[in-house]
Amino acid sequence: MILSIAWKNIWRNKVRSLILIGTIAFALAGTIFIIGMMDGWMKDRNIKVIETELAHIQIHNPDFVSNLSLRDTISSGQKIISQIMKMDFTMAVNGRIKVMAMVSSSYSSQGALVIGIDPDRKHEVTKVYKYLSDSTSKWLDQVKRQNVVIIGRKMAKDLQMVNYMITDASLSTLADMGLPLSIISKLDSLQGKKFHTTTRFYNALEKLLTEKELDQYADLIANSCHSYKLGRKIIIRMQDINGNVVEEAFRIIGVYDTDNDLFDGMYLFVKKPYLAGLLGLSHGTINEIAIITNDQRKVEEYKATLKQKFPGLLIESIFDMDPTMRIMTSLIWIYYAIFEAFILFALSFGIVNTMLMAVMERTKELGMLMAIGMNRRRVFSMIMNESVLLTLTGGIIGIILGYLLVLYTGHAGINLSKYAQQGMEAMGYSAVIYPHASPLLLAETTVLVVITGMLAAVYPAIKALKLKPAQALHTDV
């Protein structure tokens, strides 16, 4: 009955309550959305890092990390892999060959890490094939030829393995993306011309556009009209097991793009058996084991189990290899909670104010209730209920709205490339955000809303309890 009275009391001053509910709903919808954006962003990076680079756990010969020498392989690697395969937490496990190399095209050369992986995507922990840049790119298991390589978007650009040609289609894409018409008309003169290197294309742009326009739009333009030189060869130079330099031409069959310049500019993927042959490694030799487990949050636990089982090996979790992952997995919830706490703290002033007004204008009624025998606990709980219901109504509406917004944008994606593609991808974050809100976030928010409603009620409730029934009944309001 107290709960129903509290609920009815909220609607005694409809406008005032609706304003507060609206404010809370609006603020929380925004909060959920912003957190959803961050979370989507983090999750995207998290998944990419796991799928393309680090997996959950990696195992090396302890010497490998300091020397990066081919000699420091994992002895009886295949046996270890089959043992790990049998462990409960293992979802996928795989051995790789990782080797430092120099790569060169006819234009330039640079350092790189060559990863020999299982060509068959079904058997491979690394899921770089998910990030192939377009349909013309192929994966290692789609090509019979052995000396083939998959390179990253950044490296393709660095090695000048990109063609640029402005076409009708690319111009209309640019127009859709909001490129000013004045610039599009300037680009018109380049239509149909093919540029074989990034430098030449940018030089051509420089002649047409002002410095400011270049800064703002050059990358956007370049991205819309480029194509990779698939089928071209690059030279990969490495040291074999005996320290001799081996050099081999590899045909580029695919280009991947994980939105992370550091990774895309460094990692090459080739067929493991072929690489082993080139380097003079015996069949089945590996220097890296990558494991995907059934639960990222329990990775440390699994690592400990593995350490016990394979004491001689260096076993690292994703949190060891990329400390930001720890922040993203566990600490991020604290961060979100603090963020929400700030918003709710700001809102609590409005709630306190409304509840205080509600108590003050009901002085006589509260006096009457206490006079006829409503005890302090009940009065307190009535005001508490009222505040929590009021806050929760706004909160639930806000959470639902925010969640719908997250669902909608999470499906469509929010494209920030117009503003900050370069900066974000250099840091390893995608320029397209797919917001994401976990049930945990929604639950956490609901709990915080209830706590806010309760805390905000304390002061007004104490005010109410201080009323003396005899005086309250004779107060003029």
Added chain:
Amino acid sequence: MAVIEVKKLHKIYKTGEVEVHAVRGIDLQIEQGEFTAIVGPSGSGKTTLLNLIGGLDEPTEGRVIIDGTDITQLKDNQLIDFRLWNIGFVFQAYNLIPVLTAKENIEFIMHLQGKNKEERERRALELLQEVGLADRANSRPSQLSGGQQQRIAVARALASKPKFVLADEPTANLDSVATTNLLELMEQLNREENMTFVFATHDSRVIEKAHRIIRIEDGQVVNDEKVK
């Protein structure tokens, strides 16, 4: 034994330097089944006396013994509980919870007493019948006239089965028809159910109906007589 016993009661209000001696040594006994009016000019201390009897205010000196319990000795929380179970109140106004219907208002006090839903409903309907407002059970206070609201307040006061009902100027906001009706209702309840009523008033129409009239002036009883 008297249901209400007041001994050497004093109440001094202090507001800053000013002291108001609102009740100056009142001794009083009220028996079960009385229908008593406390009368006197404005500021004479009627409300103060009623508040002290009802445990809404603490005396500066003296005792208030209700059915053998010295309520001046009770702690705050005990006092609230004591009021809930022993005393019915009808105030001049603001008697009802505006968001509840007439029936729910009557039920509310029984809810505070922890009575179950079935019993609450049965008694509320019974009381609505007695105060002649069975057809307004589902009306909100704002949909009722002042006289109807006061009848509901009387029903609410009786709902908790108190030892007596205190009413401070229950008719002050009512016209003469409503006043007569309310007084007749209270008198009927007094007659048929032997319910004790004590009311403060300076309304002559109310005074006429009283069976005992206690006149106070300046915080002291100046006259106390049984008239019926």
